[in-house]
Amino acid sequence: MKRHVRPYGDTTGDGMVQTSFTLPVPFGPKADGAAQQLANKMGIDPAMVVHSHAIGADFTFFVVYGSVGHIVDLDEVRVVEREYPLLSPSEVNTTLKKLLRRKLVVVGGCIGTDAHTVGIDAILNIKGFAGEKGLEYYRELKVVNLGAQVSVPELVRRARAEKADAVLVSQVVTQRDAHVLNTREMAAAFREAMGDRRPLLIAGGPRFDPLMAGELGVDRVFGRGTTPGEVASYLVHAVQTKKEGAA
Known part of the structure; x- marks a missing residue:
């Protein structure tokens, strides 16, 4: 090249x-x-x-x-390149079953005043997106979709109640950097409430830059065009990495 x-x-x-x-x-x-x-x-x-x-x-x-x-x-282009393989639904299910011996729990929703659920539904709902079925389709995933306009305290409460392994938030409304402010607030709330025992925090939306994960305080940022399979494969990768780090 x-x-x-x-x-x-x-x-x-x-x-x-x-x-x-x-x-x-x-x-x-x-x-x-x-x-x-x-x-x-x-x-x-x-x-x-x-x-x-x-x-x-x-x-x-x-x-x-x-x-x-x-x-x-x-040489000056900086992007986040996928460091994990894309897995089929059957591969995701098989790997999670071996790693956890239980279902991986995912809680998702749109936080703040954001009422645009198209993005989070495309990832979570069984109908999916771009020809791929959503995370509800995966046998070894338990999905809790909280929908729109979820407050940060409610998200933290439900994540704790469900013993969530991962929390997915979608932000489409971006006026005055609302998506950035809301995501930072969410990350800070989980750190305060759960510390190192917090679940994986994943943010997504069309205006997010995947390079922003560190400054937002989340584990991963997905941008425009992300498919359910990419998110499911990342969850497997993250669980594997955590298991290996704890071994």
């Missing part, structure tokens, strides 16, 4: 990119000019407004296409 790369549009290395945005400007030639000016200031030069349309009376949506001079240094 090359170390230095540029965006690809029509020919290799031509730097062509496409971006979209909205400006609070009425639709028309001046709006297109404003979009082109913004694109130029973003480093897109030349920039072409290839599409624009009105959004109400005072806003315009744009699609801009053009070339950037920036180069990506792949």
Whole structure:
């Protein structure tokens, strides 16, 4: 793999990119000019407004296409790479049965005022996501889905009552970094209530960066597009790692 790369549009290395945005400007030639000016200031030069349309009376949506001079240094890219294998449901069940000799208990929900359960339901509910069945499908998992707008004290209480091995929280509402604040509050509450005996803490949502786990105080962060199989495989990995560390 090359170390230095540029965006690809029509020919290799031509730097062509496409971006979209909205400006609070009425639709028309001046709006297109404003979009082109913004694109130029973003480093897109030349920039072409290839599409624009009105959004109400005072806003315009744009699609801009053009070339950037920036180069990506792949050696400077920092991401969280999966360090564990993806397992099939049968492999997850077999491994957990050998490791625990009981069902692994997972408590999940949306904390704070977040009422968007699509994400947590995609991971927990049997219907699943992206062609994969959710964690309820796994024979060796006991899933407790608390749903939406769960307070942090209630989450801690239920996790203790259920003797949870893992707690999964989903955050979709991100205005004013609500997802960050809520997750930090949740992690602090579990540390205070349970100390080192706390369950695995896992956060997920479209605006989370997996690199944020440490600063949020959780064990793992999953971002956009995560599937139930990835989460189940991580749970197995985490349990194995904990068992090996205690041995």
